[in-house]
Amino acid sequence: MTPRRPSRIVFSVGAIFSAFIILVIAFVISSLFVLNVSSKAANELKLAADKRAVTNLIDREVHDVAQRLSEVAWWDETVAATGEELDMSFFEDALLGWFPNEYGIDRSALVATDFSLRLHADGKKFVTSVRAESFLSQTRDLVAKAQMSYFELRSGEGGEFWFDGNPVNGETPLFVSDLRKIDGIYGIAVAQAVVPDGELTLPDGSPQVLVAFRKFTPERIAEYSTEIELNGLAISSNAPANMEKAIAYSSSRVGPAIYVSWISSLPSDGIWKNSMPALGAMLATISLVMLGITIAYARLVYRTRQAEARNRFLAEHDSLTGLSNRALFDRRLQAEIGEDRMGKCAVLCIDLDRFKPVNDTYGHQAGDEVLRIVAQRIETAIGDRGLVARLGGDEFIALLCGVVEKDQIMLLCDNIIEQICQEISFEDHELYVGASVGVAWWPDDGKTADMVIRSADQALYRAKELGRGRAIRADEVKPSVKLGLVKQS
Template identity: 30%
Template structure:
């Protein structure tokens, strides 16, 4: 037997171990929290910087690629013998505008503006959305790209060298790794806000495929094309790059969480590309995992096992409890309330106030047994499910539909309802039972009868109201079936019969 001192010492040691475990657990939690804080704080800062710079590069490269595509599209008109010849005697005629600028460049490539102009601006021809516009409107647009036209003229002149009494334009540097043809380095591009839409603007002197410029044609005609950056283009770019809310923002915008970068290399553009950056992911954990692994491994195995088992048990219990609770109140075949669930709904209606009225409709299917006997129970189940679905759609959210058993249904409607409205509703439910039900390549025909009773007119208790509704249903069946009877319309004999049923 343990002495008092020994027992006291054992108790003291047990308490000491308990405190040591608590202290060790607290120390682990503190160390784990401190390590996570320090590691993640540093890692997230690094990851944010890494992601931001990566996404800026991706966005710049993507828009650079789109600008290169627009340059290629525009070159099909500006680097073309037919265009060069068309400009020999001035600006293009209406046929060229229609065939090449409207039906080709506008319809196929979506250039909203195409403007031919001489460097001094003396000769101007503008086409907006495929339609030729007055010079005044075209000159208004030239005002916003005047720096680009000057650069394009300078690039054109710098590319010229004397040749055979005329001039030769320096060709582009061929790159075998590129699928697009090399173009002369005489185009200038930029991003501008044109007609309130961010657009890619490309300016280039019109030259022939031979790159030879006769002395008489030294003065160039510049072609300015404007390709709007549509919402569809932005959405496609978002999907390719995996960014969110890609758009354009004034360069002076200061909004937390918004990344911005200039695109197009256009110093005159007041807008920058903006988007919501992705949150750092694997990079953070790859850096942080070695720092916190020592603390996690101490209790991760046990805690993981206990957590998984306990969570699985809780989930299983919750699923079982939810399923059992549903089955306790619902009919498994039709999904409607069963007798227990219906009684709860009625009791809830009574608890809301003794004087608050409600209506009960009882319904029976006619000729249902014949369907079971002739076609089997599977056909009977199909009939019950079809009728339940029709009843539910008819009643909707205005009441509760229940299957009390077999081919017996009941409906609870709360609130004040007129006799005529209830009779009309019950008659509609009866008609729902008479609609043929398709099953296994044939039509199943049944019918229905309904009884209606209202609280408190036909009884002061739920039992009394249910008995009167059943008596009205019985009267409907005796009256020839396929009809609805209101308890207030029953004769004295039928009421007496209801009284006998209530007494029983």
């Protein structure tokens, strides 16, 4: 009996089954390939975003320390105070007052032209012990570089020298900086030559140098970690096991590099965990599987892009009020001045009155709510006529361009003060604060951005001296009064 040959139906069924098996295998292989590629791409995006966030954070902190240091080092009054006999009253205000209380500078030093130590401030007191000499020895290289930077960038004529430009935001900065470990504590060290910003000049020779050091304290590191949404932020001279989640900074001193590391979960863990069960369920519906993977990947990229956008926003805005920060304000002011040399700009320095009693009496939550509401009121009053920024604490600053008629601006200032003085409800309490405003115009009250800001600041402090709750123009402050104004806490 001749054996029967398999029918075409069997062959067809086998072919279909084989095709199905091949299709399933191809689907599984392609899906695994897509998962692997998307996981790697997502990991790379996340790691790159994390590194950008940390880099931006460190750069911002260095810029902030340099900016704060420059406010004292780049000043005629500082040059005058560093003569043969130091003006100790001035340096007590600057190194023991403004630096630790307002600028977040923990240690500072004034170094003479011959590298000898003239002053060393540790917190809120001057220290002349071995600790002071230790600080100098660990920053001597920065002092030398700061002096070298001065010689390279200074301008002079007839044996008199000065510095043109902005020491921090200019094309070629005057300051030098480094991440380093000083007396067992990591931090940011910045040094800048003491140079005049106005009429004074320096003789030929090496300049005196101001050095500032901001420590990476546990409290600050915790704030940084919260701000950029990365856990376990740490700074060490020991290289971490996983360099993908770390950035190495080469210190200018001889010694090991400084590593900034963090802890973060990679997107690939979630991708594999969430997609594998779905992959098994979607063997019969290949199109839905691929659609699900595409959607999951798109969402992942969207979340990563969202995190990048948030980090960019935080780098230029105040986290409490959402207003612009000082760095963004400075760039905008420089841009406005550079774009229209024939126009005018007005700068408003705004400081709250009676804020400290409210904050002390009702707590920081009430104080934060007051700052948020005041920020909204100022921004509403300014509208689309300019930019409002928060400098820190209860200090705000606004830039107005176009509508710069002095009478109109002063009416606007009165309106801002009136709006700020309105009742603020918090829980079951009615809170009240006031405001003082100083106004300066570019180029009438200052030829540079820093000079016009300083003029507005002087007008603000004059307003406070005259009884607060008022707006004062910079041209209403007499020169003799300007010289007598001292920065307040």
